[in-house]
Every structure is written in C-alpha cells, then in structure tokens.
Amino acid sequence: MSFTFKRIEPGSLVLVTGATGLIGSSVAVLLLDSGYKVRAATRSVEKQKPFQQMLESNYGKDAIEFVGVKDYTDPAAWDEILKDVQGVIHLASDLSFSPKYEEVVPTVEALTKTFINATSKASSVKSVVLTSSRIAAYDPVFGQDLNVTVNDWADYHIDNAKAIKQDDPMAPIAIYAASKVVGEHMAWDFVKHNRPHFAFNTVLPEFVAGPVANPTPGMYSTHTFLNDLFLGKSDGPAVAFMRPAGRFVDVRDVAAVHVAGLLETHLDGQRLWASAHKHTIDDILAAWREAFPDRKILPDFKFPNQPDINVDDEQSTALLKAFTGGIGTLSRRQSSPTCKACFSSSERI
Ligand SMILES: *[C@@H]1O[C@H](CO)[C@@H](O)[C@H](O)[C@H]1NC(C)=O
Ligand SMILES: *[C@@H]1O[C@H](CO)[C@@H](O)[C@H](O)[C@H]1NC(C)=O
Secondary structure, X not given: OOOOOOOOOOOOEEEEEOOOOHHHHHHHXXXXXXXXXXXXXXXXXXXXXXXXXXXXXXXXXXXXXXXXXXXXXXHHHHHHHOOOXXXXXXXXXXXXXXXXXXXXXXXXXXXXHHHHHHHHOOXXXXXXXXXXOHHHOOOOEOOEOEEEOOXXXXXXXXXXHHHOOOOOOOXXXXXXXXXXXXXXXXXXXXXXXXXXXXXXXXXXXXXXXXXXXXXXXXXXXXXXXXXXXXXXXXXXXXXXXHOOOOEEEEHHHHHHHHHHHHHOOOOOOOEEEEOOEEOOHHHHHHHHHHHOXXXXXXXXXXXXXXXXXXXXXXXXXXXXXXXXXXXXXXXXXXXXHHHHHHHOOOOOO
C-alpha cells in the first residue's frame, strides 16, 4: 500500500479526548506539529493550566482549544465537543485502576457506546481512531511463546475480571484488561452494524514508556508506574504489568501511529499495533544502570521462562515509517533512559 495521509486537510479541527494523559498529550502535540487544530477534551481544564499555556505559547491560541468534559457518558457533552470536528482520536477511558469490576467496566461500556453513537451522527467527521491496548488482544504468560495477530482477542479477561477477588493484587489490571476488551468490541460491533460515514481504526499499544509531553504534575499511567520502579518500588503496577514480559513502545511512536492512522487516506477498519520490540523488566533496569551509573537501581527480578511474543506489526510499522519519513520505532535504549531530561526538576524519569 502506498500512503498519502490526505484524509483530513491540515488546518482542520481534530478532537482529542483524554488529551492531557500520557498518550493523549503526545497525540495533541503531534497533531499541532503536523498543522492541525486541536480541541483538547479533558475532565478538568483548571488542573491543566501548565499544559494549556505551553501549547498556546508554542502553537498560538487559535490552534488549541481546551474543553472540560465531566462525564463522557453524557450524549449532550459529545454533541458539544464534536461541533465542526473532522477527526476524532478517542483516548478517554477509566484509568482509575480500581479493583472493583462494577466501578470500571460498565463505565467504559457506556462511555464507548455514547462516543461511537454520537460520532456517527456528526456529519463533519471523516476519520476516527480509538485507543485500545495490546491487552485486548493477548496477555503474556510465563513459558508460553505466542505469535499474535490483529485478529486475536483476549476475551477471557472478562470472566477473569468478574471472578477475581478485590484484594488480589492483580485485580486492578484484570479489570482494566476487561474494560479494554469490552470497549473495543463495543466500538467494532457498532461500526459493523451501523456502517458510519467515517473511517474507523483502533490502536493497540504495548507497554508505553518515554517522556510525558504534558508538564502538569499528575498520574501518567505506565510512565508513573515506571517512575515508581525507577525510585525503587519493587511491588508496583510496573512489575505486575511486566512480570511475564510482553513488548514495549515509546509514547512518541504510539502518538505517531494514532495520527498516521487518523490521516491515512486508504486505511479503514484496521487494528494497528503500536509495538517496538520484546523486553523484560530486567532489560529496563539494565538500560537505567547504563544511563544512570551513579544511581542505585533495583536488582534484577530474574523471572524464569519469559515468553517470546511476536506480533504481526508489518502494516503499522510501514504506516509509521511512511508518516515519519523512514524512522521506525524507538528502542528502549533511545526511550526510557533519556526521559529524565524531560523531568529534570524532579525525580521523575
Ligand atoms: C444513539 O443515540 C440516539 C439518540 O441520538 C438514541 O436514540 C439511540 O438509542 C442511541 N443508540 C445507542 C446504541 O445507544
Ligand atoms: C511463530 O512463527 C514462527 C515463524 O513462522 C515459527 O517458527 C514459530 O514456531 C511460531 N511460534 C509459535 C509459538 O507458534
């Protein structure tokens, strides 16, 4: 396939929900860098002043608009934020990592239903990208090598999440996993049955590392989990996510797959990997030891029987390379160890 990235003209307005998070803030910056106007939807605009000011001073007040959305399950909120929008990148979800199924999964279900239904009625929209997760396609298991494809679904997460006890340390991740499966399925089912007028694609990021584009202090999902590990916390979510190792990706590559998927003229109905390469938690520790020789880094975890996971990422890699002018995904060495520069005023990586 030859790529042209012409589905949406530069200068057009793109809605990004969850625009202040780890992936969302990188997506917003990349869209602005690419000449698009961004409507950044976030739950609380007030808390996001540093990011808003940074974007306004870098790109101009005309290019960026911040809107507060208290409740993404409210159809009226969507009617408002979809006005005059040509592209939608929908990242907003429930990232509370609550251990309670009923607090998370029904919310994500309702939010996704409202998002796709409202968007299908917004005639200006030409292209929509939904952020899913590799966790909706597979989960790494010790001793079990996998060749995963974009047609795979980890539907077992739903039953696991319903059965897991709230005090199980894996409960927050099991429930998050179920919410991603349920949310992505719901969007595809709607698209299949209602055939909306826009192109629809999803992105499945692996474990996301790299710098946070948003300077506002806060919780940035896997970035914060990695930061805790960097600071010596050996029992946090980073370890839970990476015990049996999957794969790794830098946030800037995740953003580029989203924007490339939104803009690519010929792309429709695809799940796109955002995936760089295999890694284990000990690979990350080794990269830090090299980058920060004077710092005490946790000893290796040495989990045995790490699986060998391959994904069919030829299409998304070709898309990414075409969009970035030949650059593929960043390696772990280029990514997490260099992030300290982005947070030099604190101990964040
Ligand atoms: C979609 O929205 C319309 C109102 O605009 C509503 O009548 C319909 O029930 C909704 N469909 C779904 C699947 O939620
Ligand atoms: C994955 O695919 C490779 C190449 O086709 C093959 O050699 C390997 O056995 C496969 N692994 C699994 C676990 O199926």
